[in-house]
Amino acid sequence: MAAVKKSDVELRKESHIKVCLLEDVESDVSSGFDDVCLVHHAIVDLDRDEIDLSCEFLGKKMSAPLIVEAITGGAKIAEKINKNLARACEEVGVGFGVGSVRAALVDDALWDTYKVRDVAPTIPILSNIGLVQLIDEYDIRQIKDSCKEIGADGVAIHLNAVQETVQPEGNVNWKGSFERLKYFCQNLGVPVVVKETGAGICRETAIMISRAGASMIDVGGLGGTSFSMVEHYRDKKGQGLLFKNWGIPTVCSLVECRQAVNTGIIASGGVRDGVDAAKAIALGADYAGVALPVLKAATRSHKEVVSVLSRIIDEMRSCMFLCGAGSVSEMKKKDVVILGKTREWLLARGIRMDNLSNRESVDALREKVKF
Structure with missing residues (x-):
């Protein structure tokens, strides 16, 4: 019997995984978290171990x-990775997103590489598809059906113009993309998260996304994995290396988006530990997103992923303790000072930061702090 030929999409997904595991695919530009200083509180009326990090996402509780x-x-080698990731997320109690389901829309045999409900029955799960594929490749029925197929609670529509630009087989005709985004956001019938994939979202785009009707924005900023660099390793004659550091650093993108819209925000792109995650929450994010830090662990076992996620959550709790925040909502009210290149960027964009570093006046504090 002749071997089953892999689709071009499956081969590309397989290549992406291998490159991320074997090569240095991170941007040279900082995500900006090093420029963010949380204000230390030397006296706190808290028990660190009682700090409440619980929240909800897509209508489901998370720890x-x-x-x-x-x-x-979308590639057979992805099945084990997704199962380990989802199983770990279920054990820890956090959200999970699968990669683009495009490969399974091309080849039904690949749906099993996305199905994780058997190991993650209660956590929020996001499906995923690229915006450019929604322009003329797939209709709303197919995307609705894909959510049912994998038991997803919502859909992430990803924006990857940089990757499409440098990819040999990329699609660079994005005409009509906003109208299609608006149509899908308003008619899918499930929450839609619009996410960048490593180049960040500016305030102008955030306003467009909010007006389109998206439930949430995932900034996916510069400073973490560079998919331009991933494509460079696939085709070294292309433009991947040139655009390795293209985009808006994560913290800049987060602050721009938060000050422009009231939409929920996920901060991702270079979040490497619980300190970064806590800083993101203090800057106005509702959630922090991680990817590369858990990928290698997921190739080995779900227990290793549990270890990474538990460490990040414990580091978040320590940060909140040292800031005097007993809950996620309290952490969002804590003062945060932005320095360095991140401050330069935000000032150049006309964005005020005193509402982050001086959230309460001295007089108000004197009234509040009474012993």
């Missing part, structure tokens, strides 16, 4: 505001 971002799917 902490943490989401394992879309990493993979």
